[in-house]
Amino acid sequence: MDELVWERPEPPARAAPVPLSRARIVETACALADEGGLEAVSLRKVAAALGSGPMRLYGYLDTKEELLDLMTDAVYGEIPLPDPETEGLAALRALAHGCRAAVQRHEWFADLIGGRPGLGPNALAYLEASLAAAAGPGPIEDAMITVFTVHSYVTGAVRSEIRERRLISDTGLDEESWQRAAAPYLQRMFDSGRYPTLLRTARDAVHPDGDAVFSAGLDRVLSGLSLS
Amino acid sequence: MDELVWERPEPPARAAPVPLSRARIVETACALADEGGLEAVSLRKVAAALGSGPMRLYGYLDTKEELLDLMTDAVYGEIPLPDPETEGLAALRALAHGCRAAVQRHEWFADLIGGRPGLGPNALAYLEASLAAAAGPGPIEDAMITVFTVHSYVTGAVRSEIRERRLISDTGLDEESWQRAAAPYLQRMFDSGRYPTLLRTARDAVHPDGDAVFSAGLDRVLSGLSLS
DNA sequence: CAACCCCTCGATACACTGTATTGAGCAAAT
DNA sequence: ATTTGCTCAATACAGTGTATCGAGGGGTTG
Numbered sequence: 001m002d003e004l005v006w007e008r009p010e011p012p013a014r015a016a017p018v019p020l021s022r023a024r025i026v027e028t029a030c031a032l033a034d035e036g037g038l039e040a041v042s043l044r045k046v047a048a049a050l051g052s053g054p055m056r057l058y059g060y061l062d063t064k065e066e067l068l069d070l071m072t073d074a075v076y077g078e079i080p081l082p083d084p085e086t087e088g089l090a091a092l093r094a095l096a097h098g099c100r101a102a103v104q105r106h107e108w109f110a111d112l113i114g115g116r117p118g119l120g121p122n123a124l125a126y127l128e129a130s131l132a133a134a135a136g137p138g139p140i141e142d143a144m145i146t147v148f149t150v151h152s153y154v155t156g157a158v159r160s161e162i163r164e165r166r167l168i169s170d171t172g173l174d175e176e177s178w179q180r181a182a183a184p185y186l187q188r189m190f191d192s193g194r195y196p197t198l199l200r201t202a203r204d205a206v207h208p209d210g211d212a213v214f215s216a217g218l219d220r221v222l223s224g225l226s227l228s
Numbered sequence: 229m230d231e232l233v234w235e236r237p238e239p240p241a242r243a244a245p246v247p248l249s250r251a252r253i254v255e256t257a258c259a260l261a262d263e264g265g266l267e268a269v270s271l272r273k274v275a276a277a278l279g280s281g282p283m284r285l286y287g288y289l290d291t292k293e294e295l296l297d298l299m300t301d302a303v304y305g306e307i308p309l310p311d312p313e314t315e316g317l318a319a320l321r322a323l324a325h326g327c328r329a330a331v332q333r334h335e336w337f338a339d340l341i342g343g344r345p346g347l348g349p350n351a352l353a354y355l356e357a358s359l360a361a362a363a364g365p366g367p368i369e370d371a372m373i374t375v376f377t378v379h380s381y382v383t384g385a386v387r388s389e390i391r392e393r394r395l396i397s398d399t400g401l402d403e404e405s406w407q408r409a410a411a412p413y414l415q416r417m418f419d420s421g422r423y424p425t426l427l428r429t430a431r432d433a434v435h436p437d438g439d440a441v442f443s444a445g446l447d448r449v450l451s452g453l454s455l456s
Numbered sequence: 457c458a459a460c461c462c463c464t465c466g467a468t469a470c471a472c473t474g475t476a477t478t479g480a481g482c483a484a485a486t
Numbered sequence: 487a488t489t490t491g492c493t494c495a496a497t498a499c500a501g502t503g504t505a506t507c508g509a510g511g512g513g514t515t516g
Contacts, residue, residue, distance in 0.1 A: 224450065
């Protein structure tokens with residue numbers, strides 16, 4: 001009390017605290033990430049968007065990583081699960097496409113997926129559906145490997161796709177400036193003669209769109225599974 | 229000059245600046261990451277390990293992300309390339325195993341791989357070798373898809389593996405405490421009845437080691453490629 | 457109705473991050 | 487011999503995750 005009462009300002013009439021919930025927190029964190037990417041998600045910003053101080057969130061979370069885990073599980077929850085009648089391969093395909101669609105809606109999901117243990121209820125449900133689709137008459141270990149294989153492909157593929165999209169959109173929205181930025185470097189690399197196949201590819205190949213590439217790769221993976 | 233010379237201390241006899249190079253920077257950054265993970269890599273720590281101030285690094289890098297890119301390419305450089313005589317499928321398999329081996333040596337590589345555009349010379353060489361191995365008589369687009377498929381699987385798989393390893397080693401080195409931490413939760417989830425296949429798997433399946441799973445998945449992927 | 461207590465929440469603080477700016481000292485060039 | 491330019495370190499700043507603390511209000515008890 002280093003000031004007299006007369007000088008000291010009144011307490012700032014604290015606004016009625018906004019009711020909070022884990023769901024609301026995750027929701028606004030996802031919204032922040034949707035526009036601005038994962039780096040736009042900080043506890044301070046999330047709290048500010050909710051009209052509260054940062055430390056309040058620690059009542060609902062122990063750590064920022066837990067927030068990311070919750071966000072991850074929220075996205076898993078958006079992936080529609082095929083109904084159990086669906087035949088195995090078709091179900092796996094549907095899950096894969098659902099996962100990719102989720103990444104298209106939430107680019108940042110590509111940064112999280114496969115990165116931390118997905119033990120949330122929705123991730124488990126996704127896993128359950130995959131496993132059920134893959135399970136056949138044989139030993140369950142086969143189904144595990146099938147799921148591992150497909151999901152590894154899916155996570156790797158969606159990351160690749162997002163990465164490439166960013167490579168373009170980072171240099172500026174137009175393809176022009178990207179050409180000017182990286183093309184000369186690549187040109188020089190190709191001129192070195194060390195990458196003949198790459199050079200031929202860059203010259204000849206027509207670059208197909210992401211959908212087609214993903215589907216084609218997925219088909220190859222699925223056809224290697226020797227599933228009943 | 230707010231003090232008289234007599235009071236003012238001598239300049240700290242600045243130590244002869246350590247000669248630096250991009251290679252040395254990347255090397256020590258990788259060393260720091262090897263013990264301590266990616267979060268142990270900060271420009272300050274790298275600089276300190278080199279005996280210099282942080283800002284000096286900006287002569288060699290524009291950004292921390294560039295350092296991570298260099299580290300990524302350094303690891304790509306460790307992957308042995310199959311000699312060009314090797315038959316296509318065998319070469320792809322060798323590259324995949326080489327990539328996985330690199331991740332075993334540098335866990336942090338799993339966090340970087342597939343995350344940012346790998347345009348460094350070593351990554352390009354890896355890509356060139358993959359593309360050359362995948363290229364057949366058909367259109368080059370087929371080879372692109374093949375490479376995309378295999379590499380997507382590999383990146384996804386190694387991330388999965390590292391993630392699982394961390395899940396165990398994070399809770400404490402012993403399996404005991406992990407059981408105590410997550411097992412009750414999973415138990416309750418399984419008891420909910422929503423994850424029957426998962427439950428059966430957790431109960432019945434013997435968990436095979438990472439090598440076997442990776443190889444088995446890779447074989448499935450490769451066998452789906454319909455490569456000559 | 458009054459007094460207490462707990463518990464929730466915000467303010468403050470700390471260590472740390474990446475990076476911009478500034479200024480000092482030395483080497484080379486005029 | 488003087489100036490110029492370049493290299494590097496010190497300082498500074500905004501932002502991060504999180505620990506600590508103190509005040510305030512709501513519910514429970516006298």
